[in-house]
Amino acid sequence: MIKIAVFGANGRMGKVLCEASLSAQYAQLSTALVRESNVLIGQPVGPVIGCRDTEVAFASEKSLNSDVDVAIDFTLPEGMKAHLALAIKQRVPMVIGTTGLSDEEMSTLKDAAQYIPIVFSRNYSVGINLLENLVQVAAKTLSEDIDIEIFEAHHRHKIDAPSGTALMIGEAIAKAKGWDHAEVAKFDRSQDGGEKSQQEIGYSVMRGGDIVGEHTAYFAAEGERLELTHKASSRMTFAKGAVRAAAWVKDKPNGLYTMQDVLDLH
Incomplete structure (x- = not known):
């Protein structure tokens, strides 16, 4: 014991x-x-x-x-x-x-x-750690002509945003792509004047209610989109x-x- x-x-x-x-x-x-x-x-x-x-x-x-x-x-x-x-x-x-x-x-x-x-x-979570591996496989396998976004949602009491888990997922993707996460992470597009770069990982956040934790990595290409999601209920x-x-x-x-x-x- x-x-x-x-x-x-x-x-x-x-x-x-x-x-x-x-x-x-x-x-x-x-x-x-x-x-x-x-x-x-x-x-x-x-x-x-x-x-x-x-x-x-x-x-x-x-x-x-x-x-x-x-x-x-x-x-x-x-x-x-x-x-x-x-x-x-x-x-x-x-x-x-x-x-x-x-x-x-x-x-x-x-x-x-x-x-x-x-x-x-x-x-x-065991599931989240498996997801960390899966997003790396996706990042290595899919073409370079793809947009990568991460969405996360948590309860209203959570202080940090994006969540540490969302950043963990993004860092895993950046590692698989050979990118410096600090250079490609995008947390705010409100002042951007142009179209989205495909050399970036965008983050979006929701805070509300009693959501324990939801994370989705999106790999969006012309004609198809791969979504890898983990939801925790407890x-x-x-x-x-x-x-x-x-x-x-x-x-x-x-x-x-x-x-x-x-x-x-x-």
């Missing part, structure tokens, strides 16, 4: 991660970590996350210790940086699903991987993938890994 700690355990995704850790046959929720000032500290986790009874209680994130096998973090970037420091101090491997990271924050993540093994992915999809990644990374050497490594999709 792998002992898992969940950072941000009282958050929208944190609760689902706790539930997934409790329900997995090969894992157990060792500790549910929240901010030091949180009023939930000391209270049992079960009633808060709407899950079966458990002896685990909420604890301060600073109480993370080396008895934990792996820590999972889907919090915001600032919290993630603090949690990385705690994990390094205790030599606890991490599974990180934080999105919207800046270049500086990504650099911090890469530096931390020199001291502990880390799985980082913008999306832990956050549990991502949580189960994260727990699977935690079991995988437990005994790995220090380094930065992805869900593609976990699923052996390379």
Whole structure:
């Protein structure tokens, strides 16, 4: 049994991660970590996350210790940086699903991987990671005379846009085409005066309601269009993938890994 700690355990995704850790046959929720000032500290986790009874209680994130096998973090970037420091101090491997990271924050993540093994992915769904491979096949196979667009939709509470998953898909396409994603990504056409270039990847975003996550990559040519779509109906999809990644990374050497490594999709 792998002992898992969940950072941000009282958050929208944190609760689902706790539930997934409790329900997995090969894992157990060792500790549910929240901010030091949180009023939930000391209270049992079960009633808060709407899950079966458990002896685990909420604890301060600073109480993370080396008895934990792996820590999972889907919090915001600032919290993630603090949690990385705690994990390094205790030599606890991490599974990180934080999105919207800046270049500086990504650099911090890469530096931390020199001291502990880390799985980082913008999306832990098995289906999305298969989609990442499929869009690369499409980008390599289809002719150069094609328009590439990515659409994503999420609930109204999501902060970053485009989503980290949409960018992951776009970066996979750019890699397959031999493009520099930073040069070909197009986020706004409101000031464009000409027609669309076929040397770009366009992004469009929807925010509304309770949409868990939808992503579509469009490959549009004259006379035909290929659409590759993934729709998530439950956050549990991502949580189960994260727990699977935690079991995988437990005994790995220090380094930065992805869900593609976990699923052996390379």
